[in-house]
Amino acid sequence: MRAKCRRRRVEVLVGVVMVVVAAGVVWVLLSEPKTLKPPPVFVVTPRHSHLSRVHNTPGEELHTQPGSEVPPDRMWHLDLKGGAPRVEVIERMMTLAAQAGATSVLVEWEDMFPFTGDLANLSAYNAYTFDEVKRVERAAKSAGLTMVHLMQSLGHLEYALKLPQWAGLREGESPGEACPSHPGSASLVIEAVRQLMATLPTSMIHIGADEVFTLAQCQRCQARDLAPLxxxxxxxxxVARYLKTKWGVRVLVWDDMLRHAPSHLLHTLAGLVEPTVWAYGPDVSRMVPPYILRTYSAIFPKVWLAPAFKGATGPRAIMPDVARHAANTLAWVQVGQRMRRYANMNVAGIVITGWSRYDHFAVLCELLPPSAPSLVLTLLTASRGFLTPATLHDAHVLLGCPPHVILDPARDPHLWAARDCAFPGANMASFLHRYARLRDDIRAMQREAKDTGGWLTDYNIRHNFSSPKRVREATSDLRSFTSSLRDLYGEVEPVLAQYHNNATVEEWTEQHLTPLNHTLSTLARTVAALLTHTTWPRRPLEWRPPPGT
Known part of the structure; x- marks a missing residue:
């Protein structure tokens, strides 16, 4: 019996030692993430760790095929003016987009292209190298995607007009739009396109020209005495005529400025440009009435349609509303089918836009890697012409989801469930899910404490007058929230740096984690100050005895 007890004690002791050693290893792994070799970008990170996990669905077949009445060209918009991904991430996304039905990729380089000569200052300090640009081109070609450049030509030229070198091209005081009458405006665009074409020749170029809010305001334009449009x-x-003459390219342009133009002005552009009609709500016919499309179909030989897969539901959004974007895409596909049948409109294709910032000065919105489920589902919808359980099944397969994951946009609009899948960016989606829950919990605590409750209002704080018990109750989760935020700070670099450069990691951290840290720190100082008091004055709290008493 004694020997048995001794043996049992030894087994328990060995078990305790093993647990302690394992805990020590985990502590080392978590406390020194920078010493670890980062996993490949396609490795999925589990929800509460940054160790790898991959789901495989070998041999599983898609249930749908591209439809016969869908836009023949499905173009994926790769916006690089915010959170530009590492090239190896783009390579993986090219393949995924092609598998989901994309036929081409519209690359908006902005300041991430390595411009040279007189345009050298257009490039960001961390712009891609020429070798990286060629890798992007090879990735598109390998995936079977036709590359198309997007070079803004009038509006959204902030990245150039913010600089002293091109400040003289501004239409007004704002660096948002260039003056259409200044010869330097067209020269800037043409030289930028020349450099793009010298490095990556393409058969189509999109010249943007959307949201030009300040027309005919400068003296140069007013002297011409012409209508703004x-x-x-x-x-x-x-610009379009020059590009077509010089390189023989097809020229696309966003249509929002054309919607209010009289027909004689639209005829000026007939044969020069192909309008890209964009609207990002579920009811596209309300935003773009059918008569506008009928007008376009009568004037322009080819028209494009444009929904969005991200960057269209708020300038500070962190995850796409997949349900909204899929419905938006389906609406455009159906509108295109109706306009082909009843107005003879030639729908050349559909552009699945994905904005990374609302403009050059805006903060980051949804990053590309965790937005992959939205991209896949919108491309499947555009290429199949329907959104059914079979479409969701194919998204499930392409995203590498395990059997327990259910993709249900109706109940899970952001498709957070996909964070357990194996697409490039799934671990970032998992990280963002934890961040979003913590952010919402902190906001709820702050709202309950300051706006709903009656013991942590500005009045209480200003007068150092509150119930210690109530203060503790209102902030009972403060310590756990602070610990959770500390965990996110420890994981943000190991996770995001797999997909983005350090500048993007730092920018995202400052925009999202730093405000939460400020909120919790301020609240902690407030609580500490209120709890130092053990006695309080009689009311009124700022009582001043009458003079002479």
Whole structure:
């Protein structure tokens, strides 16, 4: 019996030692993430760790095929003006987009292209190298995608017009739009396109030209005594005509500025540009009435349609509303089918836009890797022409989801469930899910304490007058929230740096984690100050005895 007890004690002791050693190893792994070799970008990180886990669905077949009445060209918009991914991430995303039905990729380089010569200052300090740009081109070709450049030509030129070198091209005080009458505006665009084409020749170029809010405001434009839209159309026609003559390319342009233009101005652009009609709500016919599409179909030989897969539901969103974007895409596909049948509109294709910032000065919105489920589902919808359980099944397969994951946009609009799948970016989606829950919990605590409750209001704080018991109750989760935020700070670099450069990691951290840290720190100091008091004055709290008493 004694020997048995001794043996049992030894087994328990060995078990305790093993647990302690294992805990020590885990502590070392978590406390020194920078010493670890980062996993490949396609490795999925489990929800509460940054160790690898991969789901495989070998041999599983797609249930759908591209439809016959869908836009023949499905273009994926790769916006690089915010959170530009590492090239190896783009390579993986090219393949995934092609598998989901994309036929081409619209690359908006902005300041991430390595411009040279007189345009050298256009490039960000961390722009891609020429070798990286060529890798992007090879990745598109390998995936079977046709590359198309997007070079803004009038609006959204902030990345150039913010600089002293090109400040003289501004239409007004804002660096948002260039002057259509200044010859330097067209020269800037043409030289930028020349450098793009010298490095990566393409058969189509999108010249943007959307959201030009300040027309005919400068003295140069006013001296011409032309209507604002006429100034706009003349500039676009000049740029498009030059590009078509020089390189023989098809020229695309966003249509929002054309919707209010009279037909004689639209005829000026006929044969020069192909309008890209965009609207990002579920009811696209309300935003773009059918008569506008009928007008386009009568004037332009080819028209494009444009929903979104991200970057269209709020400038500070962190995860796409997949349900909204899929419905938006389906609406455009159906509108295109109706306009082909009843208005003879030639729908050349559909552009699945994905904005990374609302403009050059805006903060980051949804990053590309965790937005992969939205990209896949919108491309499947665009290429199949329907959104059914079979479409969701194919998204499940392409995203590498395990059997327990259910993709249900109706109940899970952001498809958070996909964070357990194996697409490039799933571990970032898992990280963002934890961040979003913590952010919402902190906001709820702050709202309950300051706006709903009656013991942590500005009045209480200003007068150092509150119930210690109530203060503790209102902030009972403060310590655990602080610990959770500390965990996120420890994981943000190991996770995000797999997909983005350090500048993007730092920018995202400052925009999202730093405000939460400020909120919790401020609240902690407030609580500490209130709890130092053990006695309080009689009311009124700022009582001043009358003079002479």
């Amino acid at each position: 006429q100034l706009y159309v003349e500039h676009v026609a000049h």
